[in-house]
Amino acid sequence: MNEKNLNIKLVNLQLKNPVVTASGTFGFGTELDDYLSVTNLGAITLKGITVEESKGNALPRIAETPAGILNSIGLENPGIKKFKEEVIPEIKNLKIPIIANISGYSINEFVQLADSLESEKCIDAIEVNVSCPNIKDGGMAFGTDTNMIYKVTKEVSKVYSGPIIVKLSPNVTDIVEMAQAAAEGGANIISLINTLLGMAININKRKAVLANTFGGLSGPAVKPIALRMVYQIYEAIDIPIIGMGGIMKGKDAVEFLLAGASAVGVGTATLRDPAASITIISEINEYLKENDIDNVGEIIGKAH
Amino acid sequence: MFVKNNEKVGPDIYKMVLKAEKKIEGNPGQFIHLKINNDSYDPLLRRPFSIFDINEKRKFLTIVYKVCGRGTELMKDIKNGDEVDILNNLGNGFNLKNKNKNIILIGGGMGIAPLYFLAKKIYKINKLMVLLGAKNNEELDFMNDKFSNLDVEVYNATIDGSLGFKGTIVELLKDLIIDEQEIDYIYSCGPTVMLKEMKSLVINENIEAEASLEERMGCGIGVCLSCTVRTNNGNMRVCKEGPIFPLKEVIFDE
Numbered sequence: 001m002n003e004k005n006l007n008i009k010l011v012n013l014q015l016k017n018p019v020v021t022a023s024g025t026f027g028f029g030t031e032l033d034d035y036l037s038v039t040n041l042g043a044i045t046l047k048g049i050t051v052e053e054s055k056g057n058a059l060p061r062i063a064e065t066p067a068g069i070l071n072s073i074g075l076e077n078p079g080i081k082k083f084k085e086e087v088i089p090e091i092k093n094l095k096i097p098i099i100a101n102i103s104g105y106s107i108n109e110f111v112q113l114a115d116s117l118e119s120e121k122c123i124d125a126i127e128v129n130v131s132c133p134n135i136k137d138g139g140m141a142f143g144t145d146t147n148m149i150y151k152v153t154k155e156v157s158k159v160y161s162g163p164i165i166v167k168l169s170p171n172v173t174d175i176v177e178m179a180q181a182a183a184e185g186g187a188n189i190i191s192l193i194n195t196l197l198g199m200a201i202n203i204n205k206r207k208a209v210l211a212n213t214f215g216g217l218s219g220p221a222v223k224p225i226a227l228r229m230v231y232q233i234y235e236a237i238d239i240p241i242i243g244m245g246g247i248m249k250g251k252d253a254v255e256f257l258l259a260g261a262s263a264v265g266v267g268t269a270t271l272r273d274p275a276a277s278i279t280i281i282s283e284i285n286e287y288l289k290e291n292d293i294d295n296v297g298e299i300i301g302k303a304h
Numbered sequence: 305m306f307v308k309n310n311e312k313v314g315p316d317i318y319k320m321v322l323k324a325e326k327k328i329e330g331n332p333g334q335f336i337h338l339k340i341n342n343d344s345y346d347p348l349l350r351r352p353f354s355i356f357d358i359n360e361k362r363k364f365l366t367i368v369y370k371v372c373g374r375g376t377e378l379m380k381d382i383k384n385g386d387e388v389d390i391l392n393n394l395g396n397g398f399n400l401k402n403k404n405k406n407i408i409l410i411g412g413g414m415g416i417a418p419l420y421f422l423a424k425k426i427y428k429i430n431k432l433m434v435l436l437g438a439k440n441n442e443e444l445d446f447m448n449d450k451f452s453n454l455d456v457e458v459y460n461a462t463i464d465g466s467l468g469f470k471g472t473i474v475e476l477l478k479d480l481i482i483d484e485q486e487i488d489y490i491y492s493c494g495p496t497v498m499l500k501e502m503k504s505l506v507i508n509e510n511i512e513a514e515a516s517l518e519e520r521m522g523c524g525i526g527v528c529l530s531c532t533v534r535t536n537n538g539n540m541r542v543c544k545e546g547p548i549f550p551l552k553e554v555i556f557d558e
Binding site: 025026027032035047056062073219220272 | 339347348350374519520522523525528530533539557
């Protein structure tokens with residue numbers, strides 16, 4: 001077999017490989033059981049949850065663009081109460097690190113969610129989503145303001161003792177400032193990028209394709225931007241990074257690792273190929289073999 | 305799967321026969337999710353198509369599609385013998401429990417496609433009336449021929465009156481109901497505007513009906529929540545809990 005060592009340690013999270021599912025593209029962890037074995041992944045990030053149930057945005061919620069997808073799902077989810085009652089029992093025995101993704105409309109809601117998850121043993125880390133472009137209040141409004149990022153992270157860290165991942169928005173002038181604010185607020189890990197705000201217009205109907213007008217762009221089209229931002233943060237701050245944005249193949253993941261990410265998120269690729277994340281793991285292994293590298297950790301940041 | 309045949313059967317309408325290597329599975333109303341291009345990210349997403357027919361013995365699965373965008377534009381040029389990546393067995397499928405009933409199958413435009421496989425499965429144990437609607441006779445010819453080979457009553461409706469009833473398929477359905485035809489159950493598939501009209505009709509007439517819905521999909525397997533529709537029982541994913549829903553329970557946007 002000649003398998004290489006793909007283990008990654010993210011703070012105290014032990015990942016058997018650097019591939020993590022990106023929030024919103026992997027449901028609550030069990031939906032894709034027909035297509036892959038979840039426990040072969042490095043970790044899974046669950047669909048974003050809010051305090052109250054959210055019905056999501058009107059349809060159409062998705063539009064395909066060249067090498068990309070615009071989405072405006074609007075954080076459809078059952079709310080924290082149902083999540084704890086119905087989802088947790090389904091995933092509590094999964095032998096893999098599980099990251100819960102939380103979204104709030106106020107600092108208080110973020111704190112409430114983090115506090116509520118503190119007691120859930122099967123949740124190994126939380127990802128604080130300060131960057132959802134598809135909700136009107138909160139979401140990205142937090143993630144484009146250094147002061148708010150700092151405050152949200154600081155308050156969440158008071159009630160949550162596990163690793164805190166802050167997911168950053170690329171819709172900012174200086175991504176490094178945002179990462180710094182999160183780090184100062186107490187973030188243990190930075191994940192990026194969330195989607196880029198964009199739109200598509202139907203020229204026959206002469207109106208926006210998405211019911212919500214704007215949506216978040218993901219997929220191969222955004223990869224160069226994501227990569228650049230990971231590179232910048234790695235250069236400026238000493239904090240582990242989960243890099244994501246358009247990773248479709250192992251070689252894309254390797255680029256992110258070389259740019260400085262300790263782990264990578266696979267999102268849009270899963271919508272095209274349900275088992276894309278698993279293929280990417282084996283392709284990373286292939287890369288290491290071809291280049292005679294024993295340990296995936298050796299390539300992190302090596303493009304600098 | 306391999307493409308056995310990909311041919312034009314009407315104006316911008318194509319039929320693609322796929323051959324499986326092993327077993328072929330799928331029920332009427334279910335859909336496949338077809339990856340159009342393996343080597344390019346444009347188009348990035350798969351395309352969903354309802355199953356038009358399955359021949360289990362020969363391991364054939366057939367879809368009928370209309371060229372209406374970037375994906376189908378490329379699809380029509382897929383050659384016989386080419387391999388295509390398919391996710392199969394998706395969605396819930398039509399209710400197949402009806403027996404000895406007077407049943408109407410009503411399809412508008414490409415919404416006719418999933419009804420053929422359904423008709424084949426249930427026509428021997430029920431009395432079927434099939435209502436087919438489209439813009440004109442050219443769009444209907446292929447489907448009309450296929451259904452006419454089954455032991456079912458076929459009614460056509462065209463907007464321009466070039467085949468059968470002149471008007472919409474729902475207007476034709478209304479006429480049939482007024483004629484006091486005994487109808488126990490309706491299966492429907494077509495544009496949202498058609499299903500919306502049908503919903504009020506079946507509620508007024510108190511006829512049980514189910515509908516196959518179509519919405520823009522991302523993954524097709526229940527994770528991305530792009531195709532969520534509102535129903536009386538809460539949010540439902542067209543790709544997972546659907547695409548077939550009791551018509552009365554679907555909440556159509558105003």
